Amino acid sequence: MSSADDRRPRPGRPRHISGPNSSLSPRDQILDASARLFVHQGFAATSTREIAERVGIRQASIYYHFPSGKDEILGELLEKSVRPTVDKVAQIEGMCPPEAPETALYVLMLLDVRTLVSLPHNTGFLAQLPEVTRSPAYEQYDKTRRGLEDAYERLGCQVVRPGVIVPGSAGEWLLNHAETVIFMRRSGATLGRAAEAAIAASGIRMCGAGQDQIDHAGQRAAEVLASL
Amino acid sequence: MSSADDRRPRPGRPRHISGPNSSLSPRDQILDASARLFVHQGFAATSTREIAERVGIRQASIYYHFPSGKDEILGELLEKSVRPTVDKVAQIEGMCPPEAPETALYVLMLLDVRTLVSLPHNTGFLAQLPEVTRSPAYEQYDKTRRGLEDAYERLGCQVVRPGVIVPGSAGEWLLNHAETVIFMRRSGATLGRAAEAAIAASGIRMCGAGQDQIDHAGQRAAEVLASL
DNA sequence: GTCTATACTAGGATAGAC
DNA sequence: GTCTATCCTAGTATAGAC
Numbered sequence: 001m002s003s004a005d006d007r008r009p010r011p012g013r014p015r016h017i018s019g020p021n022s023s024l025s026p027r028d029q030i031l032d033a034s035a036r037l038f039v040h041q042g043f044a045a046t047s048t049r050e051i052a053e054r055v056g057i058r059q060a061s062i063y064y065h066f067p068s069g070k071d072e073i074l075g076e077l078l079e080k081s082v083r084p085t086v087d088k089v090a091q092i093e094g095m096c097p098p099e100a101p102e103t104a105l106y107v108l109m110l111l112d113v114r115t116l117v118s119l120p121h122n123t124g125f126l127a128q129l130p131e132v133t134r135s136p137a138y139e140q141y142d143k144t145r146r147g148l149e150d151a152y153e154r155l156g157c158q159v160v161r162p163g164v165i166v167p168g169s170a171g172e173w174l175l176n177h178a179e180t181v182i183f184m185r186r187s188g189a190t191l192g193r194a195a196e197a198a199i200a201a202s203g204i205r206m207c208g209a210g211q212d213q214i215d216h217a218g219q220r221a222a223e224v225l226a227s228l
Numbered sequence: 229m230s231s232a233d234d235r236r237p238r239p240g241r242p243r244h245i246s247g248p249n250s251s252l253s254p255r256d257q258i259l260d261a262s263a264r265l266f267v268h269q270g271f272a273a274t275s276t277r278e279i280a281e282r283v284g285i286r287q288a289s290i291y292y293h294f295p296s297g298k299d300e301i302l303g304e305l306l307e308k309s310v311r312p313t314v315d316k317v318a319q320i321e322g323m324c325p326p327e328a329p330e331t332a333l334y335v336l337m338l339l340d341v342r343t344l345v346s347l348p349h350n351t352g353f354l355a356q357l358p359e360v361t362r363s364p365a366y367e368q369y370d371k372t373r374r375g376l377e378d379a380y381e382r383l384g385c386q387v388v389r390p391g392v393i394v395p396g397s398a399g400e401w402l403l404n405h406a407e408t409v410i411f412m413r414r415s416g417a418t419l420g421r422a423a424e425a426a427i428a429a430s431g432i433r434m435c436g437a438g439q440d441q442i443d444h445a446g447q448r449a450a451e452v453l454a455s456l
Numbered sequence: 457g458t459c460t461a462t463a464c465t466a467g468g469a470t471a472g473a474c
Numbered sequence: 475g476t477c478t479a480t481c482c483t484a485g486t487a488t489a490g491a492c
Contacts, residue, residue, distance in 0.1 A: 012475025012477095013477055014475090014476075026475075041362060042359040057475090057476065058477060060470080128356070129358075130357075167423035167426040168412060168417050176412070183356075184400075189400075191395065194393065199395055202434040205433060208439075240457025241458040243459085277486095285457090286459060288459075289457070291487070
């Protein structure tokens with residue numbers, strides 16, 4: 001990482017108001033405030049002035065940290081919202097026994113759900129905004145996410161029982177299902193371990209698995225996730 | 229309805245370009261163009277100029293049909309996106325045998341899904357936009373939609389098997405599930421009868437119903453829906 | 457019913473001082 | 475590193491002609 005990570009207060013004109021100012025670097029303060037605002041009122045509807053106000057700096061100062069403005073901020077928030085999950089996918093597929101794909105799928109879903117739940121300000125939602133989808137920053141995000149969808153597809157195809165019909169592709173369907181947490185968080189819910197597990201479980205159930213298999217996958221998954 | 233519904237070309241200065249201009253009333257042309265734009269690029273990110281351009285009129289002319297501008301257009305689009313479903317809810321609950329709540333739930337979901345699928349430009353998505361949620365027009369929509377969620381809750385509670393854990397309330401969970409069609413449409417899928425049924429089926433499946441019950445509910449549901 | 461013209465505001469972005 | 479000052483564009487909204 002560059003010198004931007006340096007936390008020491010370096011020289012520079014003091015801010016016009018010097019509030020408590022948190023422990024985050026100015027750059028991270030901007031990211032945090034932006035995330036909250038983008039998610040609550042939309043990307044297009046949020047102005048750089050509003051962001052600056054939240055942080056306690058002037059509008060123009062944002063361009064010191066993000067020379068390309070809002071879009072650059074957005075790009076970084078998007079990246080942070082998929083990266084953690086994707087990075088662990090290969091690991092999961094490696095650790096789970098190929099003869100019990102439900103377990104791997106359960107683990108993947110649970111991991112995905114947990115990551116989304118733990119994202120600050122529910123930033124997973126950003127990628128759903130139409131302005132964002134069309135923005136140049138989205139392209140990079142989308143490539144990364146596609147890797148995730150592929151993993152769901154590989155596992156999903158093995159788990160779905162004959163006779164069970166799934167709309168569209170299994171991968172898209174299951175990933176979509178996991179991402180419903182985003183909308184649950186939006187409607188104000190605080191999701192605990194039980195809710196997270198319930199979502200993963202219903203994902204497997206939708207594929208046609210019986211209660212016994214679900215329970216079994218759930219137990220094995222907890223172990224796998226713990227050793228991650 | 230008022231004189232706005234009058235389709236005859238009434239006097240008025242001719243448009244600056246006189247294209248094919250469809251068969252819709254000018255007002256409906258504005259609604260249609262707005263719907264497409266709002267869904268594809270967001271509400272806040274869409275300007276009245278863009279709307280006007282699509283319709284083939286000047287920006288200022290929009291205010292003749294919608295004196296309060298964009299928000300008024302939005303309000304009407306939102307209303308059209310829930311009204312059809314909600315209006316049929318009572319009817320459904322009345323028609324289905326109380327001893328087989330899966331059937332009623334299946335019908336409700338299928339109806340809901342079909343309505344969402346048939347909405348022009350996927351306008352069901354509008355209510356998901358943060359700018360929209362905070363807009364004054366949303367309040368009215370939300371009240372209407374809550375009636376729908378209540379119906380899901382009533383039926384869902386009867387269907388969910390003991391031992392099956394559902395995150396949050398059954399009503400919210402199931403309504404959310406039905407609304408995933410919106411996101412499937414967004415990712416480009418064209419949904420046929422089979423896909424619609426698959427969504428309703430997996431909703432029931434998530435509650436813990438077995439394949440035989442699902443099949444049965446599906447058959448009964450088709451009959452009920454036909455006589456609606 | 458639609459146009460032209462225009463007033464007004466808000467937001468993005470840059471230059472240079474401290 | 476943050477500020478002030480300022481420019482410029484884009485968007486909303488109104489008034490009045492046709």
